[in-house]
Amino acid sequence: MLTPGTVVIGQSGGPTAVINQSLIGVVKACLQRPETFTRVLGAVHGVNGIMKGEFVDFTLEDPANLEVVAGTPSSALKSVRRKASAEDCTAIFARFKELDVRAFFYIGGNDTAETTHIIDEMAKKAGYDLACFHVPKTIDNDLRVTDHCPGFGSAAKFVAQAFMGDNLDNRSLSGIKVNIVMGRNAGWLTAASALARILPDDGPHLIYCPEADFSLEAFCRDAEAVYRRLGRCVIAVSEGIHGPGGAEIIDSKEVDSHGNKQLSGSGALGDFLADTLKAHLAKVMPDKKHRVRADTFGYLQRCFPGVVSESDAREARMAGAAAVVAATSGVKSGSIAFRRHDAPYRIETFVTPLATVAKETKPMARDLLNAAGNDIDSAKLLPYLTPLVGPLPPVGRLRGISG
Amino acid sequence: MLTPGTVVIGQSGGPTAVINQSLIGVVKACLQRPETFTRVLGAVHGVNGIMKGEFVDFTLEDPANLEVVAGTPSSALKSVRRKASAEDCTAIFARFKELDVRAFFYIGGNDTAETTHIIDEMAKKAGYDLACFHVPKTIDNDLRVTDHCPGFGSAAKFVAQAFMGDNLDNRSLSGIKVNIVMGRNAGWLTAASALARILPDDGPHLIYCPEADFSLEAFCRDAEAVYRRLGRCVIAVSEGIHGPGGAEIIDSKEVDSHGNKQLSGSGALGDFLADTLKAHLAKVMPDKKHRVRADTFGYLQRCFPGVVSESDAREARMAGAAAVVAATSGVKSGSIAFRRHDAPYRIETFVTPLATVAKETKPMARDLLNAAGNDIDSAKLLPYLTPLVGPLPPVGRLRGISG
Numbered sequence: 082m083l084t085p086g087t088v089v090i091g092q093s094g095g096p097t098a099v100i101n102q103s104l105i106g107v108v109k110a111c112l113q114r115p116e117t118f119t120r121v122l123g124a125v126h127g128v129n130g131i132m133k134g135e136f137v138d139f140t141l142e143d144p145a146n147l148e149v150v151a152g153t154p155s156s157a158l159k160s161v162r163r164k165a166s167a168e169d170c171t172a173i174f175a176r177f178k179e180l181d182v183r184a185f186f187y188i189g190g191n192d193t194a195e196t197t198h199i200i201d202e203m204a205k206k207a208g209y210d211l212a213c214f215h216v217p218k219t220i221d222n223d224l225r226v227t228d229h230c231p232g233f234g235s236a237a238k239f240v241a242q243a244f245m246g247d248n249l250d251n252r253s254l255s256g257i258k259v260n261i262v263m264g265r266n267a268g269w270l271t272a273a274s275a276l277a278r279i280l281p282d283d284g285p286h287l288i289y290c291p292e293a294d295f296s297l298e299a300f301c302r303d304a305e306a307v308y309r310r311l312g313r314c315v316i317a318v319s320e321g322i323h324g325p326g327g328a329e330i331i332d333s334k335e336v337d338s339h340g341n342k343q344l345s346g347s348g349a350l351g352d353f354l355a356d357t358l359k360a361h362l363a364k365v366m367p368d369k370k371h372r373v374r375a376d377t378f379g380y381l382q383r384c385f386p387g388v389v390s391e392s393d394a395r396e397a398r399m400a401g402a403a404a405v406v407a408a409t410s411g412v413k414s415g416s417i418a419f420r421r422h423d424a425p426y427r428i429e430t431f432v433t434p435l436a437t438v439a440k441e442t443k444p445m446a447r448d449l450l451n452a453a454g455n456d457i458d459s460a461k462l463l464p465y466l467t468p469l470v471g472p473l474p475p476v477g478r479l480r481g482i483s484g
Numbered sequence: 485m486l487t488p489g490t491v492v493i494g495q496s497g498g499p500t501a502v503i504n505q506s507l508i509g510v511v512k513a514c515l516q517r518p519e520t521f522t523r524v525l526g527a528v529h530g531v532n533g534i535m536k537g538e539f540v541d542f543t544l545e546d547p548a549n550l551e552v553v554a555g556t557p558s559s560a561l562k563s564v565r566r567k568a569s570a571e572d573c574t575a576i577f578a579r580f581k582e583l584d585v586r587a588f589f590y591i592g593g594n595d596t597a598e599t600t601h602i603i604d605e606m607a608k609k610a611g612y613d614l615a616c617f618h619v620p621k622t623i624d625n626d627l628r629v630t631d632h633c634p635g636f637g638s639a640a641k642f643v644a645q646a647f648m649g650d651n652l653d654n655r656s657l658s659g660i661k662v663n664i665v666m667g668r669n670a671g672w673l674t675a676a677s678a679l680a681r682i683l684p685d686d687g688p689h690l691i692y693c694p695e696a697d698f699s700l701e702a703f704c705r706d707a708e709a710v711y712r713r714l715g716r717c718v719i720a721v722s723e724g725i726h727g728p729g730g731a732e733i734i735d736s737k738e739v740d741s742h743g744n745k746q747l748s749g750s751g752a753l754g755d756f757l758a759d760t761l762k763a764h765l766a767k768v769m770p771d772k773k774h775r776v777r778a779d780t781f782g783y784l785q786r787c788f789p790g791v792v793s794e795s796d797a798r799e800a801r802m803a804g805a806a807a808v809v810a811a812t813s814g815v816k817s818g819s820i821a822f823r824r825h826d827a828p829y830r831i832e833t834f835v836t837p838l839a840t841v842a843k844e845t846k847p848m849a850r851d852l853l854n855a856a857g858n859d860i861d862s863a864k865l866l867p868y869l870t871p872l873v874g875p876l877p878p879v880g881r882l883r884g885i886s887g
Binding site: 125 | 544778885
């Protein structure tokens with residue numbers, strides 16, 4: 082059984098539109114069990130807050146406001162990108178002992194799971210009685226074990242709606258449009274652009290995910306073929322695309338403390354691809370001026386207020402509550418994962434060992450993409466994606482107009 | 485009185501989220517008056533469709549589908565960027581005579597008003613009986629005479645929500661974030677980022693519009709000051725910023741047939757400002773690593789499905805219907821404009837001569853910005869902006885956390 086005492090909750094890594102649903106899921110489940118969770122504390126900026134002693138006391142928060150916070154995108158406790166070192170863990174344990182912390186819930190992605198795992202291992206080694214849970218979130222949808230990740234559905238909804246609008250824009254003024262979508266190693270979010278295809282010939286007409294090796298030559302050839310056929314072309318490109326053996330398309334500059342390269346917050350890849358396409362078209366179709374543009378969706382896609390998937394919000398809340406239920410049921414540590422049931426779609430939660438989620442991520446299976454590597458396999462992927470995103474805004478065309 | 489005959493409707497210029505509301509506003513008002521408008525035609529790709537003879541016959545369209553089209557962003561008739569030359573007008577008149585066109589409604593911005601104006605003048609010279617109306621749209625909100633422009637409110641809502649999300653993101657992971665907002669000559673859309681300020685110290689903390697001369701030095705100094713005070717900074721920058729006398733910040737490449745430079749569809753300005761800030765901070769705060777990122781909102785902001793201002797949609801529809809009412813009331817030509825009444829907010833439409841709207845645009849008055857040119861004057865601008873955008877998604881913070 083869980084030793085009664087203080088519980089500490091933290092958020093870590095990039096924010097999502099529903100990460101606060103998970104936070105409030107944990108918080109409310111803890112507040113309902115005051116005999117077990119004698120104090121409910123939130124660490125500000127994740128492990129940094131634990132080390133510095135910066136906490137929010139949730140018993141002092143207004144319950145009605147907690148619901149507003151749950152519906153607010155991004156990390157209400159503020160976030161951090163820090164892999165806890167052995168030294169960090171010593172400091173964290175000192176604080177946990179001082180506060181009599183007996184349960185720790187850390188909401189985040191694979192890096193956050195790794196930190197949770199390290200703390201769990203250290204606690205075991207030190208013989209310190211601590212329940213240690215990772216609650217998943219990531220717009221990248223690249224955590225192992227789970228069917229999908231809280232935060233992905235809402236980001237995918239943003240991407241789908243963005244491509245719906247951009248397809249309409251491109252249809253209206255024609256030309257070629259390249260959109261760069263987030264996703265460091267996994268193409269899930271880029272693949273979700275396919276949900277924007279509502280009517281015949283709707284874009285995106287080409288989709289490039291990191292799971293298929295990227296070739297600039299094939300990219301130009303593919304885009305030219307669509308452009309010649311439709312007079313326009315909308316292209317989804319993952320920020321994580323690379324050539325064979327991981328060869329970079331352009332040089333990127335910064336690396337964070339987990340060794341992740343900076344891919345977002347710069348328009349460089351999109352501008353490079355647009356320039357390459359312009360040069361290609363000037364060569365193969367020299368008799369015409371070509372309109373080629375690129376947008377980089379950037380940080381907008383990960384926590385846009387008002388563009389939230391209802392199932393994503395509900396499941397993020399469930400994941401938080403499930404972690405507390407697991408901890409009070411005698412499970413000592415783990416990460417919450419989703420198992421999917423279809424027809425009708427529903428999920429159930431289960432606990433998977435922290436080691437199975439920590440550190441490594443899971444890309445899409447290569448066979449979820451088409452053989453040419455310039456599109457998804459719609460028959461396989463759309464049934465997976467659709468319930469995670471939910472209904473999209475209705476769009477229509479005049480009947481008397483072609484294309 | 486309006487001579488009974490065919491009516492032609494077209495859309496021109498960049499699309500908006502509500503330009504089809506105006507289209508369907510015109511179409512339904514015409515379909516209700518079959519004795520006056522014997523045929524109701526839509527020109528595909530604006531004047532191009534007239535010259536090529538590519539039309540949609542609205543009497544053959546399904547009325548229920550017209551409502552779906554009205555709610556669909558971007559130009560359902562497809563768009564064009566073309567200033568009608570004297571030669572073009574000869575071709576247009578030949579077509580109008582062939583089809584017995586007696587009314588022409590052209591939905592677009594100042595360039596579209598100019599084309600409408602040229603056609604109207606040519607018709608008068610040729611003694612051809614034609615009602616010629618411009619129905620306004622532009623996300624830039626820079627048309628003269630009217631209080632505001634259909635399309636602006638929805639784009640402003642997107643910008644406001646984007647900044648709400650980005651402010652939450654920046655608050656969670658800190659650093660400096662620069663966002664480039666559309667608006668060639670007018671800062672209205674960039675100014676609308678101020679609506680994202682809901683709670684104390686919410687960003688954007690700095691706002692740069694083209695109406696105030698931009699200085700890189702002042703920009704770095706301003707950003708550094710906010711960053712030192714809050715540990716973070718969110719900055720809204722118009723794509724149209726320039727130094728004294730219109731000096732360019734970076735070189736842009738392409739120019740369209742109206743002489744407009746390509747500002748969107750590239751991340752170059754944002755990347756340049758972020759790199760400049762990084763270099764500045766490395767010099768003045770060398771003891772710390774600084775996280776500086778830039779996003780360019782690009783085409784997303786002008787026709788994003790699902791992020792539509794209700795008042796904008798309603799007013800865009802009104803503008804379309806008002807043009808038809810004016811035409812059937814004996815007015816020969818003009819542009820539809822809005823007059824605002826406050827407390828409670830409502831608008832009425834009126835007709836202004838085409839020459840008062842064509843060609844030239846209207847920037848914001850300089851005194852709607854603060855003296856330093858790094859923010860808006862909130863007391864003056866927020867009451868103007870708020871009713872155009874309408875309610876924003878609720879966001880909240882934990883009470884026990886500072887900043």
